[in-house]
Amino acid sequence: MDNQNSSFSDSSKSNYSIKRYTNPELEKILGIPVPVLDHGFIRVIDYMGGDDSIVQAARVSYGKGTKTISTDRNLIRYLMRHRHTTPFEMCEIKFHIKLPIFVARQWIRHRTANVNEYSARYSILDSDFYLPETLETQSKNNKQGRGDRLEFHVEQKLKSLIREHSENSYRNYLSLLGHSTEYVSEENTSDTAKTSSNCVAREIARIVVPLNFYTQWYWKIDLHNLFHFLSLRTDSHAQFEIREYANKILDIVKIWVPLAYEAFEDYVLKGIRLSKYEQKIVQRLLNGEKFDDVIGEYNLSVREIEELRKKFSF
DSSP states (O other): OHHHHHHHHHHHTSOOOOOSOOOHHHHHHTTOOEEETTTEEEEEEEEEOOHHHHHHHHHTOOSSOSSOHHHHHHHHHHHHHTTOOGGGGGOEEEEEEEEEHHHHHHHTTOTTSEEEEOOTTTSOOOSOBOOOSOOEEEOSSOTTSEEEEOOHHHHHHHHHHHHHHHHHHHHHHHHHHTOOSSSOOGGGOOGGGGOSTTOOOHHHHGGGSOTTBEEEEEEEEEHHHHHHHHHHHSSTTSOHHHHHHHHHHHHHHHHHOHHHHHHHIIIIISOOOOOHHHHHHHHHHHTTOOHHHHGGGTTOOHHHHHHHHHHHTO
16 A cells, blocks of 8 residues: 555656646636726636537537537537537636625526525625726616716715715725724634624624625636527626626637637627518518518517617617
């Protein structure tokens, strides 16, 4: 047994070559935070696979693909075009993300990732909170969207209100924990510092912290489900704050899997979906009929008609 352990120890010290797929460009930014919003960031922690992995999974082949890059590109585009999704699931990526709590609550609705979030039951939240650069009114025709930007003097007054409320809430949070300072360092968060009888448990104290405070998590997801997330959260209808994060991730995906990204951009991000009736309308328009003459025959709602106009700028 001793000889076996010695042999293993000696072999572990020998030189070795990396045999799994690596992306030199992605390696350059591994672990480097990419700023988002005022205090947030995204950084790549780890990844598995790339364009080669998608191709290999589709062909069920071993090692590097034997086809040319152009052939690999055509295969990936075929897979994307015909929604053959499982080969894209062979690629995974893991992020460390710092984001406002209200963004995290939107984000977590995508239940196809592995998530481990910073625990405010175990640790103490830091004092970072999100303050929007601009404030807008509620949209008049979209119940979950923004309208026009407020006048400057009104905006400044309300931004001050948000800032004061956030700062007061954090002071209250610290008071519940038995702290008098506005900033909690790692050295001041030991369990022995919370033994006073007037301290509240962390799991209760956190309830006074507003949704604009920052949390952090590790988020791991495969490429197929990441594409779905990005298709929804980079859309112009998505909330601005989560869209900022999605756009940063989109830039990273472009580096990680350039061929898959190209197909995704072509067929999904900048592609157009047509219903059965919309296809019939387009066919008639191609035959020379006019939009206003045919649109009334298909019982489309006002919103459907407006969306179709936008798709083709009718």
